[in-house]
Amino acid sequence: MGLLENRFDDNIVVEKLDKLLSWARSTSPWFFQFGTACCAIEMMAAAASRHDLMRIGIIPRSSPRQADVMIVAGTVTMKMALRVKKLYEQMADPKYVVAMGSCATSGGPYWQHGYHVLKGVDLVIPVDVYVPGCPPRPEALIEGLLKLQEQILEGRPLTRKMG
């Protein structure tokens, strides 16, 4: 560090701003509090005291404006798909999507005969992490969220090319 060496006290850390920003983002990905079906129960269990998502900095927000992560928890019907898309568009950048459970990833049990079910939420909005299971246990969701945190940490918000 040549120039800065021994000029400050020991409690100073020097880091790239890019990495600092992605670190800050990754440790507080507040998720949008909504559920479309039974996976939401597991999502609530993950946020409740036994599994306690808050210890990794993840807390539910009730407004899309304040949320960074959208956890699509449950079956998305065609009617709901338009609303999910609208909610995703209302979220401020940067935003991430976790598709939780079989239904949100591929239509799940409604794959063959559910005429009204969206066959995977990635047909409507871009998905970052898929969590399989029907429904996934809270541990699985936490695993998915940790994967998302890794992904965010690798991101370089300042060097990202726009467009």
Place this chain on the structure above:
Amino acid sequence: MSEDIQVLIDDVVAKALAGDMDPINNIEDRVTRSKAKAALVKAKRSQPETEIKSKASEVSENSDVKTKDTIEHIVIASLTKNFSNFLDGEQNGEWIQMKAENWFDIAKHLKENEDLYFDSLQCNTGFDLEGGMLESRYNLHSMKHLHAIEIRIKVSIENPNIPSVESLWRVADWFERETYDMFGINFTGHRDLRRILLPEDWEGWPLRKNYEEQETYHGIVVPKVKEGWE
């Protein structure tokens, strides 16, 4: 069980019923004794029943007339006095098959007549009977008389019109909207007949047998051929 033992058991049971328990208690073989006791219990149990039966048969001769008239018969008899030509085909006694034309007036009669008083519509569902026929079924119940009937109305798939009973039983509002949503049965006179579950701009009636999924919905692809997706 050999015949000798059976004869012995019958004998001791007859004596026990007469009030003498000693023969049963004196049987030496443990298995035979327990069998005899079981037979005694059985005999005692069946005895009072036969007494009750003989009493009941006297009473039932009077009530026989009442049980013969099921609620379906009573309803049809009451309706025949006020309406003509409302039944549709043969009746089987378990439900009433009706024509759609006078349904609203008939329903009003069913609800307001003092003897019938069907004040509660418990359910309304649709059916696709195939062969170009749809059916709407109504389950009515009377809180006052505690009787219930089922009414079925068939309509053709080309002209699926049934008078709405939404203004009689308010609960029929959503029932009929659901039947309309799924089967496309048009309830004439309904004040707010919209789809209830599916979005407003959905095409087709999903629970009809000849329903085909639409290919896209607001630009979202509905995969029909699913092999390529797996």
